[in-house]
Amino acid sequence: MKLTILGCYSATPRIIAHTTSQVLETRGHHFLIDCGEGTQIELRRHKLKFNQIKHIFISHLHGDHYFGLIGLISTFRLLKREVDLNIYGPKGLKEIITLQLKLSNSWTNFNLIFHELDAKDSQCIFEDDKVEVHTIPLDHKVYTNGFLFKEKLFDRKLLIDNAEAKNIDVAYYRKLKQGADVYNKDGVLIKNTEVTTDGRIPKRYAFCSDTAYSEAIIPIIQGVDVMYHESTFLEDQAALCAKTKHSTAKQAAAIANKARVGRLILGHYSSRYKDLEPFKNEAMTVFKQVALAKDGKIFHI
Amino acid sequence: MKLTILGCYSATPRIIAHTTSQVLETRGHHFLIDCGEGTQIELRRHKLKFNQIKHIFISHLHGDHYFGLIGLISTFRLLKREVDLNIYGPKGLKEIITLQLKLSNSWTNFNLIFHELDAKDSQCIFEDDKVEVHTIPLDHKVYTNGFLFKEKLFDRKLLIDNAEAKNIDVAYYRKLKQGADVYNKDGVLIKNTEVTTDGRIPKRYAFCSDTAYSEAIIPIIQGVDVMYHESTFLEDQAALCAKTKHSTAKQAAAIANKARVGRLILGHYSSRYKDLEPFKNEAMTVFKQVALAKDGKIFHI
Numbered sequence: 001m002k003l004t005i006l007g008c009y010s011a012t013p014r015i016i017a018h019t020t021s022q023v024l025e026t027r028g029h030h031f032l033i034d035c036g037e038g039t040q041i042e043l044r045r046h047k048l049k050f051n052q053i054k055h056i057f058i059s060h061l062h063g064d065h066y067f068g069l070i071g072l073i074s075t076f077r078l079l080k081r082e083v084d085l086n087i088y089g090p091k092g093l094k095e096i097i098t099l100q101l102k103l104s105n106s107w108t109n110f111n112l113i114f115h116e117l118d119a120k121d122s123q124c125i126f127e128d129d130k131v132e133v134h135t136i137p138l139d140h141k142v143y144t145n146g147f148l149f150k151e152k153l154f155d156r157k158l159l160i161d162n163a164e165a166k167n168i169d170v171a172y173y174r175k176l177k178q179g180a181d182v183y184n185k186d187g188v189l190i191k192n193t194e195v196t197t198d199g200r201i202p203k204r205y206a207f208c209s210d211t212a213y214s215e216a217i218i219p220i221i222q223g224v225d226v227m228y229h230e231s232t233f234l235e236d237q238a239a240l241c242a243k244t245k246h247s248t249a250k251q252a253a254a255i256a257n258k259a260r261v262g263r264l265i266l267g268h269y270s271s272r273y274k275d276l277e278p279f280k281n282e283a284m285t286v287f288k289q290v291a292l293a294k295d296g297k298i299f300h301i
Numbered sequence: 302m303k304l305t306i307l308g309c310y311s312a313t314p315r316i317i318a319h320t321t322s323q324v325l326e327t328r329g330h331h332f333l334i335d336c337g338e339g340t341q342i343e344l345r346r347h348k349l350k351f352n353q354i355k356h357i358f359i360s361h362l363h364g365d366h367y368f369g370l371i372g373l374i375s376t377f378r379l380l381k382r383e384v385d386l387n388i389y390g391p392k393g394l395k396e397i398i399t400l401q402l403k404l405s406n407s408w409t410n411f412n413l414i415f416h417e418l419d420a421k422d423s424q425c426i427f428e429d430d431k432v433e434v435h436t437i438p439l440d441h442k443v444y445t446n447g448f449l450f451k452e453k454l455f456d457r458k459l460l461i462d463n464a465e466a467k468n469i470d471v472a473y474y475r476k477l478k479q480g481a482d483v484y485n486k487d488g489v490l491i492k493n494t495e496v497t498t499d500g501r502i503p504k505r506y507a508f509c510s511d512t513a514y515s516e517a518i519i520p521i522i523q524g525v526d527v528m529y530h531e532s533t534f535l536e537d538q539a540a541l542c543a544k545t546k547h548s549t550a551k552q553a554a555a556i557a558n559k560a561r562v563g564r565l566i567l568g569h570y571s572s573r574y575k576d577l578e579p580f581k582n583e584a585m586t587v588f589k590q591v592a593l594a595k596d597g598k599i600f601h602i
Contacts, residue, residue, distance in 0.1 A: 012376040013342055037372040038314070038339045045316055061404045063375040071338040074364040075313040092404040099400060103362045103393040105443055142406055 001026045001203050001301035006042035008267035008293035013037050018295050019064035027130035032056040033207050039068035058089030059209035060144035070100050077108045084111040090143050091116045122220050136220050138211035140245045146208040154199035162195040203301050213251040218259045226301045227261040230268035253283035267293030302327040302504045302602035307343035309568035309594035311533050314338050319596050320365035328431035333357040334508050340369035359390030360510035361445035371401050378409045385412040391444050392417045423521050437521050439512035441546045447509040455500030463496040504602050514552040519560045527602045528562040531569035554584035568594030
């Protein structure tokens with residue numbers, strides 16, 4: 001998995017601080033996660049190809065997480081996109097987008113497929129043979145989801161020398177990679193583990209958007225390799241944080257610790273903080289594997 | 302008048318090419334004209350104060366002219382603006398904005414006053430004691446207006462030595478500046494022109510947004526000091542230009558010439574043209590006083 005942070009600041013875009021948007025590349029997919037104003041410009045800046053984005057996940061309908069979506073869709077249209085575009089987000093998003101397309105008389109030539117979300121429990125909202133995406137219900141001032149991206153099992157690695165020695169027909173190699181035991185040319189059952197080893201270990205990434213401290217998410221994100229968790233404030237603003245249903249860096253770290261995640265990425269910083277190092281320092285009092293999201297930063301998972 | 306070009310490209314924002322937005326400063330007003338995606342960032346870049354913007358004029362509902370509006374309004378809200386905001390634009394704009402405010406449960410603390418436009422003839426849509434703004438109905442694929450900004454007469458300049466010599470009570474000085482004849486302390490009628498001279502000459506600026514070549518606008522913009530007129534294409538793309546209801550640089554210049562404007566500013570260039578000089582050259586075959594809009598450029602009128 002490769003995660004590119006296009007923007008990681010809260011509230012309002014500024015000259016050198018973009019609002020939330022990320023691209024997660026995994027198993028041939030380029031998933032766009034949230035889409036603050038100007039996201040299309042950041043996609044260009046980071047040379048991410050528009051046509052590879054086929055699924056966009058919007059956590060909630062606060063502007064710093066979706067105001068760039070209508071512009072991105074319009075640009076796809078102007079570039080004569082033909083590939084389907086799937087959009088997953090809260091109920092109401094379809095109305096916002098289609099109203100604007102209607103009033104500009106600018107319908108898309110590609111299929112624009114909305115998957116509107118309103119469930120309160122975690123759901124699988126996308127699945128193919130390589131990846132699953134589940135919602136992570138969060139606790140914010142409006143209906144909000146995070147998203148859990150799970151790679152499915154990779155094929156087992158075939159030990160060709162062993163398979164040949166065991167006199168297995170090549171026609172069964174695909175089955176072996178999928179984990180099955182097979183009969184060889186002599187009619188003898190060969191156990192899969194005799195001729196294969198484990199494939200690559202599937203990774204999991206959890207994107208936890210705007211939320212108050214919520215232990216309810218722990219069972220969903222338990223043991224993920226990397227968790228992004230918002231940290232709008234430091235503990236010095238705990239009261240404001242509670243009022244606005246955001247998290248402090250320390251709270252994000254407490255979730256990371258209790259869920260035993262591999263690594264925590266912090267983001268969604270309030271513009272009141274000029275220096276980001278205190279976020280890392282505060283989180284590390286609770287959990288050691290902490291990284292700071294920064295616009296343009298790339299994480300390999 | 303001072304005109305700041307925040308963005309002057311068509312269609313879609315790119316890293317160094319912003320879509321349409323301008324600020325016209327005149328007689329204490331900061332009028333924002335169109336508001337493409339990312340306009341709020343360009344306002345910050347050019348150090349234009351958010352609170353001075355009290356009137357926003359939107360020409361039409363194509364995204365490159367208004368997708369930045371909802372973000373700007375949201376930022377005004379986050380900055381705890383209290384000053385009224387007036388928005389002038391096509392019918393439908395109010396629904397787009399209020400739907401998004403409703404779904405994010407983020408109503409503004411300031412008055413958001415929509416003036417929706419649907420008239421087909423030119424109308425006065427704003428007037429105070431110093432400025433008038435009129436619509437310029439344009440010919441585009443959706444309902445579109447340009448905007449004519451007219452300074453009203455400045456006060457006449459009082460020649461204080463003359464007024465004193467004529468024995469006029471200072472209580473009448475205000476009336477003199479407004480052009481009235483007055484009686485002096487001896488009961489003699491003093492003609493205004495004996496004690497005043499002409500004030501500053503009022504200026505007029507015409508913003509002609511997306512439009513096919515349209516001579517119908519000439520009576521409205523006749524003799525303005527400066528006209529901005531879109532020139533999406535050069536004559537090499539005349540067919541595409543007609544189909545999309547845009548103008549070529551030469552057509553913009555023909556309008557400038559027939560309306561006898563003081564100066565023509567070109568803009569709204571298609572991204573297919575890497576070099577802008579040909580726009581100026583093509584226009585100058587018809588009309589001499591041509592300038593190219595560029596992002597960040599300032600024009601003094």
